[in-house]
């Protein structure tokens with residue numbers, strides 16, 4: 001039997017895609033390989049959020065060139081964010097990637113249902129047991145889950161926000177939501193198979209069900225007004241792409257589809273669901289109604305990851321982030337009002353084109369004001385194919401970007417140290433994710449990582465741990 005091996009890079013969305021990729025490969029008759037050396041088909045599920053991510057993929061692929069010379073039948077495929085054009089077939093971008101040794105196959109992740117046919121084009125003898133018609137869409141593929149206890153469930157694909165530095169809308173296409181019942185069914189099946197924690201995934205989960213595609217396709221029934229989706233008017237039209245300065249929408253008269261979805265999934269607690277999370281919302285679509293759910297729904301955890309990217313309004317505008325610093329901080333205030341102990345994390349970019357020292361310092365101030373528990377920080381690097389790479393001068397020197405990055409990191413470390421210290425002596429609930437001998441680790445409801453020892457096999461179990469030591473970014477404790 002032929003074997004496959006997948007190299008996955010990037011965010012949870014990509015790891016979730018890999019679960020579907022594995023499932024379809026096994027339906028096509030492949031078995032999983034432990035290493036690339038024993039694989040007949042090596043796949044790269046790629047990320048291109050930063051140059052470093054692409055460089056890692058190219059570095060890894062170079063290693064395969066020699067392997068392919070020795071084993072000409074070795075098939076090498078590439079999918080994910082490095083595949084940027086709207087079609088899998090006949091695009092310039094795909095042609096470029098296909099010329100890259102040792103690549104044989106290039107396809108958009110949405111085109112996964114066509115994989116059997118694509119392999120056949122390269123290996124005419126390949127007998128595909130499933131035709132394209134068997135799998136109407138990517139979401140119809142039942143994933144092969146890495147973990148049965150903690151599962152990821154994608155609720156939408158694509159993105160309509162078109163932030164100037166981001167390749168995702170070009171790699172994944174326009175935002176489209178899955179029908180609600182399909183998501184609830186997938187969650188119910190996961191809980192039935194033992195899932196204790198579900199994380200709903202999407203590029204902007206809080207706009208679930210309200211994109212233009214959703215309205216046109218009628219995928220999710222929404223009563224009330226059409227939201228103010230000004231960013232769907234076209235690409236790169238400048239000012240008219242921006243929402244109003246505070247990100248306000250037209251008055252909505254019905255419950256938001258994402259709120260309804262969370263309520264529906266919360267009902268699965270009766271069947272054994274313990275924890276519900278989502279990643280990531282966009283500040284423009286985030287709202288008080290959603291925040292309040294964190295105190296109303298038993299399974300919804302006290303952790304919100306709300307990417308801000310910059311604390312300065314001019315930089316936010318250049319990034320086309322469609323909200324202001326004031327709007328963002330108001331959301332933080334509402335979170336603290338309704339869920340005072342909620343952990344909050346964010347994403348911040350240092351050294352965006354044109355960012356002055358003064359403007360950067362507003363990001364530092366914002367981090368302090370919001371008291372963020374965690375931040376994922378990056379130094380800006382232009383990504384080919386994005387608006388900023390084409391139109392904005394990458395004018396912050398490399399050394400200055402690094403200095404700003406370290407300042408962000410130092411600020412975060414200080415805030416985080418204080419946040420973690422608050423857990424000293426407390427007993428926290430931990431969902432055990434890993435165990436190596438006696439050393440166990442898992443996360444609390446606030447998404448804090450905890451290490452402790454146990455002689456019992458605890459992976460997948462919810463346990464109580466008394467915190468005996470706190471660090472800048474983790475907790476240590478003893479099983480109670």
Ligand code: SF4
Nearest residue numbers: 159161162163166168
């Ligand atoms: S919201 Fe912006 S950064 Fe996030 S995926 Fe969409 S375009 Fe990219």
